[in-house]
Amino acid sequence: MAKITVNKDLASERAKCEFNVEELTNYLDGGRENTARRRRMEDKVLSVKELRDEIPEEYLSHKEKYENAIRKAVLFYKVQKSLDDPNQSDHERIRNSYRSTITSAIFKDNSPLTLHIVMFIPAIIGQGNDEQREYWLKRAKNMEIIGTYAQTELGHGTFLRGLETTATYDPATEEFVLHSPTLTAYKWWPGGLAHTANYCVVMAILYTKSKNCGIQPFIVQIRDEETHMPLPGIKLGEIGAKLGYNTVNNGFLGFDNHRIPRDRMLMRNAQVSKDGTFTAGANSKLTYGTMVYVRVLIVNNMANLLAKAVTIAIRYSAVRRQSKLKPEDPEPQILDYVTQQHKLFIGIATSHAYSRTALWLWDHYAKVTSELNAGKLDNLPELHSLACCLKVLSSVDAAVFVERSRLACGGHGYMLSSNLPQTYGLVTPASTFEGENTVLLLQVARSLVKAWQQMLNGRQLAPSMAYLADQKQLDRWDGSVNGIIRAFQKVARGKLAFSVANFEKYQKMGLSREDAWNKASVQLTAAAESHGRAIVVQVFKTETDRIASSLSPPLRKALDQLVELFTLYWALERLGDLLLYSPLSEVDVRDMQARYEELLEKIRPNAVGLVDGFDIRDEILNSALGAYDGRVYERLMEEALKSPLNAEPVNSSFHKYLKPFMQGKL
Numbered sequence: 258m259a260k261i262t263v264n265k266d267l268a269s270e271r272a273k274c275e276f277n278v279e280e281l282t283n284y285l286d287g288g289r290e291n292t293a294r295r296r297r298m299e300d301k302v303l304s305v306k307e308l309r310d311e312i313p314e315e316y317l318s319h320k321e322k323y324e325n326a327i328r329k330a331v332l333f334y335k336v337q338k339s340l341d342d343p344n345q346s347d348h349e350r351i352r353n354s355y356r357s358t359i360t361s362a363i364f365k366d367n368s369p370l371t372l373h374i375v376m377f378i379p380a381i382i383g384q385g386n387d388e389q390r391e392y393w394l395k396r397a398k399n400m401e402i403i404g405t406y407a408q409t410e411l412g413h414g415t416f417l418r419g420l421e422t423t424a425t426y427d428p429a430t431e432e433f434v435l436h437s438p439t440l441t442a443y444k445w446w447p448g449g450l451a452h453t454a455n456y457c458v459v460m461a462i463l464y465t466k467s468k469n470c471g472i473q474p475f476i477v478q479i480r481d482e483e484t485h486m487p488l489p490g491i492k493l494g495e496i497g498a499k500l501g502y503n504t505v506n507n508g509f510l511g512f513d514n515h516r517i518p519r520d521r522m523l524m525r526n527a528q529v530s531k532d533g534t535f536t537a538g539a540n541s542k543l544t545y546g547t548m549v550y551v552r553v554l555i556v557n558n559m560a561n562l563l564a565k566a567v568t569i570a571i572r573y574s575a576v577r578r579q580s581k582l583k584p585e586d587p588e589p590q591i592l593d594y595v596t597q598q599h600k601l602f603i604g605i606a607t608s609h610a611y612s613r614t615a616l617w618l619w620d621h622y623a624k625v626t627s628e629l630n631a632g633k634l635d636n637l638p639e640l641h642s643l644a645c646c647l648k649v650l651s652s653v654d655a656a657v658f659v660e661r662s663r664l665a666c667g668g669h670g671y672m673l674s675s676n677l678p679q680t681y682g683l684v685t686p687a688s689t690f691e692g693e694n695t696v697l698l699l700q701v702a703r704s705l706v707k708a709w710q711q712m713l714n715g716r717q718l719a720p721s722m723a724y725l726a727d728q729k730q731l732d733r734w735d736g737s738v739n740g741i742i743r744a745f746q747k748v749a750r751g752k753l754a755f756s757v758a759n760f761e762k763y764q765k766m767g768l769s770r771e772d773a774w775n776k777a778s779v780q781l782t783a784a785a786e787s788h789g790r791a792i793v794v795q796v797f798k799t800e801t802d803r804i805a806s807s808l809s810p811p812l813r814k815a816l817d818q819l820v821e822l823f824t825l826y827w828a829l830e831r832l833g834d835l836l837l838y839s840p841l842s843e844v845d846v847r848d849m850q851a852r853y854e855e856l857l858e859k860i861r862p863n864a865v866g867l868v869d870g871f872d873i874r875d876e877i878l879n880s881a882l883g884a885y886d887g888r889v890y891e892r893l894m895e896e897a898l899k900s901p902l903n904a905e906p907v908n909s910s911f912h913k914y915l916k917p918f919m920q921g922k923l
């Protein structure tokens with residue numbers, strides 16, 4: 258194997274690291290065997306030369322990008338399938354792959370098969386009855402059919418009860434008639450819908466016996482299995498170029514009285530019998546289950562994407578030298594600027610916080626799902642609220658800290674060859690998809706207001722909201738991490754109390770419940786956000802304490818520093834709230850600021866070790882700035898030379914336009 262020459266600054270950073278990087282990687286992977294298994298899988302995928310791009314994706318046309326993505330998606334699927342352990346349950350398979358970022362080595366802008374894996378198959382699992390699962394899952398898992406999840410319409414994404422696509426049952430033929438009555442009823446957005454999928458799960462308003470029976474899922478064939486031509490009565494296309502996700506093939510779909518057999522309604526929850534009788538499910542919101550599942554996955558995805566961005570930015574900051582700290586000294590590494598540490602170390606801590614939270618949430622999701630399967634629905638509302646608030650916080654924080662990582666790389670962060678703009682393109686839509694963030698915070702607020710009323714009635718609250726019933730004053734600020742967590746809970750409680758009081762006040766003033774809710778909604782969403790912050794900080798601390806207790810002292814210390822940094826960062830960001838709702842004094846604030854700066858200093862020697870610990874290979878980072886060897890300038894030049902404009906010394910436009918223009922002939 259060729260010896261790699263590592264940039265000397267990066268090499269000396271690695272020599273400074275106080276803990277064993279491999280131990281950190283094993284900790285993140287959940288054990289040495291998991292690290293080994295992940296690496297074996299990466300080795301195998303990366304050994305397939307055809308999965309690599311010869312021409313950087315960014316220089317392809319829109320159409321070429323899609324065709325290239327499909328070529329790689331098919332090959333990637335086959336390689337992954339060959340590595341699959343058939344003895345793993347779906348739950349284990351997902352849990353064991355939570356650290357897998359290998360998809361990024363193949364697609365800078367995501368795969369056109371994403372929705373098949375992430376939503377189509379889960380929708381069949383969650384919404385199909387046993388017979389339907391038996392038939393459709395086999396076909397979907399073997400990739401005999403490719404599907405997507407078609408819910409959003411041109412006119413409605415958030416408000417599902419406002420969807421316009423209808424599925425009207427015709428008992429004479431035992432068929433549903435799918436129809437898009439208006440332009441705004443067209444399905445719009447589903448990934449893979451344009452040219453990839455031949456089936457999809459369509460969410461439509463069911464009408465039977467002339468009654469609206471709410472939104473129900475239908476499995477609908479949209480293209481011929483042989484020719485791939487759209488079926489009669491189906492209008493399909495692609496929605497066009499976007500900020501990111503350009504290889505995901507998002508599409509539109511319209512129905513012109515398209516008929517499907519009765520057994521294509523996914524009938525795990527609600528059913529329509531042959532004569533058109535509708536039987537409702539135990540809870541109509543079980544139909545929204547696929548979204549809850551993906552919201553849970555998104556938390557983990559955000560942690561992984563942020564780990565990528567901050568790895569790039571930290572390594573670059575160790576290599577990059579700029580300006581002067583002291584006139585007599587050489588230019589320092591930009592990582593020595595405390596402002597740079599402030600921009601980036603929080604990204605490392607945040608990735609850890611959400612990967613811990615994601616695992617905790619996934620286990621909670623699995624527990625509640627098995628209860629739901631046994632007909633016990635009690636914990637569904639709390640799961641919905643948790644999935645909403647953690648999806649919101651993880652997507653907002655990831656977008657902010659990925660963008661901050663990009664800005665921290667100066668001009669070079671703007672280059673596509675840094676892979677930071679594309680990473681931002683992958684995180685920012687998560688604030689919109691699977692439930693627009695404000696809307697989801699309002700769902701959380703709704704559950705909090707309900708909990709508040711339950712508390713006033715002396716009823717027990719769901720565990721994640723139990724702190725609301727803690728009436729004790731926080732009479733002393735002790736500044737410890739646990740003390741700050743309690744203060745965050747007090748903030749959430751105080752903001753909720755304030756928004757409930759306003760909501761009630763507006764109603765007493767004569768506003769309808771809905772108008773009062775709308776008027777109080779800025780405060781309500783703020784309370785929901787604070788509730789989420791309290792949960793993340795607490796889960797990060799307790800899960801780290803629980804899992805890291807067996808680690809070596811130096812690594813344990815480094816992880817504790819991340820937990821403390823995360824806690825202090827948010828305490829300082831939310832000073833106004835803490836001053837309002839906790840006994841924080843000016844002296845305490847100054848103390849926290851000083852501790853925060855000390856922490857930056859303590860983390861500084863470990864910064865490169867911490868991102869090396871994420872163990873994200875160069876092929877996955879796909880970045881001229883973030884590669885392990887730190888050959889930043891050489892790689893930037895190598896990538897620049899791949900620009901098609903550099904293939905010839907004079908471009909033909911010179912002769913055609915510039916020269917005649919400059920000579921006054923045009």
Ligand SMILES: CCCCCCCC/C=C\CCCCCCCCCCC/C=C/C(=O)SCCNC(=O)CCNC(=O)[C@H](O)C(C)(C)COP(=O)(O)OP(=O)(O)OC[C@H]1O[C@@H](n2cnc3c(N)ncnc32)[C@H](O)[C@@H]1OP(=O)(O)O
Nearest residue numbers: 354355415417542545554557558615616619641690691692
């Ligand atoms: C660590 C482990 C993880 C491992 C992961 C590794 C695995 C590797 C595998 C794969 C890689 C993973 C990659 C991750 C993902 C990245 C790619 C993602 C691609 C995503 C593409 C995007 C797809 C989409 O966007 S699909 C469309 C999504 N659309 C939405 O989300 C619409 C949002 N709107 C709504 O949900 C609803 O309209 C609403 C909730 C806002 C309002 O609904 P409505 O009916 O009006 O209800 P409302 O009156 O407000 O409330 C009534 C009561 O119902 C309760 N409720 C609402 N929703 C739910 C629910 N879902 N569940 C339970 N209960 C619900 C609500 O609280 C009310 O209750 P109350 O008691 O009456 O107050």
Ligand SMILES: Cc1cc2nc3c(=O)[nH]c(=O)nc-3n(C[C@H](O)[C@H](O)[C@H](O)COP(=O)(O)OP(=O)(O)OC[C@H]3O[C@@H](n4cnc5c(N)ncnc54)[C@H](O)[C@@H]3O)c2cc1C
Nearest residue numbers: 407408409413414415446447448686689690691692693695
């Ligand atoms: C990259 C990407 C991939 C996607 N993939 C899919 C897919 O595969 N399948 C699919 O079905 N969909 C998909 N979507 C669609 C996505 O789910 C919707 O965009 C999302 O649910 C938001 O709906 P909307 O676009 O209609 O926004 P809107 O609901 O119109 O939101 C616009 C604004 O109105 C505000 N607003 C709306 N309702 C309220 C309210 N009740 N209270 C306060 N404010 C409100 C919002 O906060 C926001 O500021 C995808 C979207 C993106 C960006």
